[in-house]
Each structure stands twice: as C-alpha cells, then as structure tokens.
Amino acid sequence: MAEQHTHAHAHHHGEKHTHISRGTYYRVFAALMVLMVLTVAAWWVEKNLIELPGWLAVTIAMSIAIAKTVLIVLYFMHVKISSRMTQVYAAGAFVWLIILFVITMGDYVARGWPPQAGPLP
Amino acid sequence: MATITHEEAHTHTHGPELQHQFETPEQQKEAATLGMWAFLVTEIMLFGGIFMAYIAYRWAFPEAWEESAALLNTPLATVNTVVLLVSSLTVALAVNAAEEGKKRRLVTMLVLTIVLGLTFLVIKGYEYSEKFAHCAGAKDPISWITGSDLHESHECLVPGRGFHFPAEHGSASGGHGAAKTATMQSGHQLFFLLYFSATGLHAIHMIIGLGVMTTILVMAVRDRFSPTYFTPVEIGGLYWHLIDIIWVFLFPLFYLV
Numbered sequence: 001m002a003e004q005h006t007h008a009h010a011h012h013h014g015e016k017h018t019h020i021s022r023g024t025y026y027r028v029f030a031a032l033m034v035l036m037v038l039t040v041a042a043w044w045v046e047k048n049l050i051e052l053p054g055w056l057a058v059t060i061a062m063s064i065a066i067a068k069t070v071l072i073v074l075y076f077m078h079v080k081i082s083s084r085m086t087q088v089y090a091a092g093a094f095v096w097l098i099i100l101f102v103i104t105m106g107d108y109v110a111r112g113w114p115p116q117a118g119p120l121p
Numbered sequence: 122m123a124t125i126t127h128e129e130a131h132t133h134t135h136g137p138e139l140q141h142q143f144e145t146p147e148q149q150k151e152a153a154t155l156g157m158w159a160f161l162v163t164e165i166m167l168f169g170g171i172f173m174a175y176i177a178y179r180w181a182f183p184e185a186w187e188e189s190a191a192l193l194n195t196p197l198a199t200v201n202t203v204v205l206l207v208s209s210l211t212v213a214l215a216v217n218a219a220e221e222g223k224k225r226r227l228v229t230m231l232v233l234t235i236v237l238g239l240t241f242l243v244i245k246g247y248e249y250s251e252k253f254a255h256c257a258g259a260k261d262p263i264s265w266i267t268g269s270d271l272h273e274s275h276e277c278l279v280p281g282r283g284f285h286f287p288a289e290h291g292s293a294s295g296g297h298g299a300a301k302t303a304t305m306q307s308g309h310q311l312f313f314l315l316y317f318s319a320t321g322l323h324a325i326h327m328i329i330g331l332g333v334m335t336t337i338l339v340m341a342v343r344d345r346f347s348p349t350y351f352t353p354v355e356i357g358g359l360y361w362h363l364i365d366i367i368w369v370f371l372f373p374l375f376y377l378v
Contacts, residue, residue: 022217029210036206040199043377054183061373068369076213077362078355083151089158093165100169101176108177 018081028075032068039064138350150352157356161363164326168367171319175374178311185308189286190378192278193316194248198376201244202368208237209365212358219351224341227354231338234361238331245324249317252278280314316375323371326364333357 042060046052052060074080079090143149179186215230250262256277259265276287286309337357340346346354 019220020217022214025210025213025217028213029206032206032209033203036199036202039373039377040195043195043373061377065370065373069366072209072362072366072369076209076365077359078216082154086151086155086158089155089162093162096162096166097169097172100166100173104173105176105180108180113181 020075020078020081024075028071031071035064035068035071138345146349150355153352153356154359157359161359164363168319168322171315171322172370172374175315175319178308178315182308182311186312186378189278189309189312189316190375192276192287193376194251195376197244197248198372201241202372204237204241204244205365205368208234208241209362211237212361216351216354216358219341219346219354220348222346222348224344224346227341227346228338231334231341235331235334235338238327238334242324242327242331245320245327252313256283278313280310280317284310284313286310319371319375323364323367326367330361330364333360 039061042057042064046057073090077090079087082090139146139149143152211230211233215227215234218224218226218230247262250265254260254262254265255274256279257265258271258274259269260274264271275285277283277285334357337353340353
C-alpha cells in the first residue's frame with residue numbers, strides 16, 4: 001500500500017519519507033463509494049422490504065459511517081503515515097467524544113429520563 | 122539529529138519558507154500538522170455537542186424522529202454525499218500533486234474541489250429553500266419566488282412560532298411523556314432544530330473550507346509550493362476531510378433514520 005520512497009538527495013536526515021500512492025487513494029475512494037451505496041441500500045430495504053428493530057438499523061448505519069471515517073482518517077488524512085504524536089491526537093478526539101456520549105447517556109438512563117425508555121436497549 | 126556541519130550545509134538548501142525557530146522543513150511540517158490536529162480535535166468536540174443533543178433527544182422521541190426524517194429530501198442528500206466524497210478524493214490528489222511538485226495537476230484538483238464544494242452548497246441551499254418555501258405556503262422554491270400558488274403547502278418545518286408538522290405524517294405529536302399540545306409538537310420541532318443547527322454549522326464550515334481552498338489555489342498559481350514545502354495544501358486538506366467526516370455522520374443520522 002504505502003510505498004516507501006527514498007530520495008538519495010538532501011532533506012531527509014535519515015528519516016524515511018513515506019507517502020501514500022495515488023492508486024491507494026483511488027481504491028480508498030472506491031471503498032467509500034461502496035460503503036455509501038450500502039448505507040443507502042440498508043435504509044431502503046429497511047423502509048420498504050423488511051422491518052428491522054430500531055437499534056439494529058442504527059447499528060448498521062453507524063458501523064458504516066465509522067468504517068468510512070476510519071478510511072478517510074487513515075488514508076486521506078495521512079494518519080497512517082503520520083508521527084506517533086499526531087496519531088495520538090487523532091485518536092484522542094474520538095476517545096473524548098466517547099467519554100462525552102457514554103457519561104451523559106449513562107446519567108440519563110440511570111435517572112430514568114425520559115419517563116418511558118426509548119427503543120434502544 | 123543532524124550534526125552541526127550537516128545543519129550548516131542545510132541552511133543554504135532550504136527555501137525562504139523555513140522559519141528560523143525550526144531546524145528542518147520536516148520539523149516545521151510536523152509542528153504545523155500537529156497544531157492542525159489539535160484544532161481539528163476542538164472542531165470534533167464542537168460538533169460533538171450537537172451529536173450529544175441528537176442522541177439524548179432521539180432517545181426521548183424515537184417516533185417523532187422517524188416521522189420527521191421522512192420529510193427530508195434523501196435523494197438530494199445522497200447526491201451531496203457523493204459530491205463530498207469525490208471532493209475528498211480531489212483534495213487527497215491535490216496533496217499528492219503538491220508532494221510531487223506537479224503544479225498543473227495541483228491547480229486542476231484544487232479547482233475541481235472548489236467546484237464540488239460550491240455544488241454541495243447549491244444543493245444544500247435548494248434543500249433549505251424548499252423548507253422555507255413551505256413555510257411561506259408555496260409548494261417549491263420556484264413558485265415561492267414567482268409568488269404563485271401561495272396556498273399549496275400546509276406544513277412548516279422551520280423551527281419557530283410558525284412550525285407546523287403535517288398531520289397526515291404523524292400521530293405522535295410529542296412523543297413519549299411530553300406535553301402533547303397542538304402548538305408545541307416538541308419532538309418534531311427538536312428534530313428540525315437539530316437538523317438546521319447541524320447542517321447549518323456544517324455549511325458554515327464548507328464556506329470557510331472554500332475560502333481556504335481558494336487561498337491555496339492562489340498560492341499554487343503563484344508558485345508558492347515545492348516538493349519540500351506544501352504544508353498549507355496538506356493542512357488545508359485535513360480541514361476539508363474533517364468537513365467530509367462530519368457529513369458522513371450527519372447524512373445517516375438525519376436522512377436515513
């Protein structure tokens with residue numbers, strides 16, 4: 001995937017300069033398109049053909065969205081070939097988001113708000 | 122690290138873009154990338170607040186969510202998703218072109234990105250104007266502008282005093298445990314409030330992103346980049362991809378409920 005390309009000339013100071021090839025960008029884009037079609041198809045099937053429980057439909061849609069995000073972050077945003085520090089920052093954002101969601105919803109659910117629970121387990 | 126002699130030799134080989142507090146172009150680029158990521162984390166948390174509100178209220182009003190989402194224009198949003206994903210590809214290719222020092226390809230890709238960004242905003246603008254036209258009583262934006270058929274629509278999905286959720290689309294006006302009064306319609310109105318806040322904030326980011334891309338385009342035309350210095354293309358691209366990621370979540374959460 002990420003082909004190594006080492007120039008003989010200056011500017012490199014022994015650090016390997018890695019980069020992502022154009023072929024990889026096209027493949028990632030194709031994967032994103034497939035995922036996009038999948039998420040719309042899943043929605044259409046669920047609306048018109050078979051009734052899925054709400055939590056399952058949400059899980060499918062969110063799994064696809066997360067897969068797309070991982071592809072964009074790793075390849076388009078170069079996190080795959082970035083320094084360890086940048087990778088920690090990128091991962092940190094999502095860790096904080098999870099803390100926000102889990103603690104807030106944990107509180108709502110534990111307090112019994114709203115009076116009747118929603119469809120999610 | 123580099124030895125003294127290496128570094129001295131180096132000071133003559135780099136371009137004027139290397140600022141004096143950095144030892145090497147790589148170090149400068151690393152600092153810029155890390156700084157951009159720190160900013161992107163704050164952006165993710167900004168949208169995170171809206172997503173948090175979305176989760177809490179979808180939990181509270183599941184039926185209202187389903188009924189409201191049915192009134193959004195999913196085909197147009199699907200087209201917009203494709204437009205944004207393609208623009209992410211063109212940005213990635215622009216960074217690749219800058220890295221390889223291919224000016225012509227860089228300029229082409231940046232222009233394509235700007236065109237795709239504008240396409241997204243035009244489609245989004247049409248979607249918004251549809252909703253506002255309905256509030257004015259018109260059935261679509263065209264008849265709203267021409268002022269004909271002003272009593273065709275009996276719905277108003279823009280949050281506010283005029284909000285009116287069409288009766289044939291929903292029975293659960295308030296959802297679970299909410300006060301069910303004809304004027305409140307809290308669940309539906311909350312959905313559209315979150316819809317306009319989230320997509321509106323996203324559109325503002327698109328406009329800023331277009332400004333960033335235009336600036337980078339001007340810099341590219343003026344030969345400001347080289348294979349050793351293309352940091353603005355790289356971190357401007359990071360911003361654009363972030364906007365794309367936000368849409369990747371907004372699309373299923375609002376249109377594919």
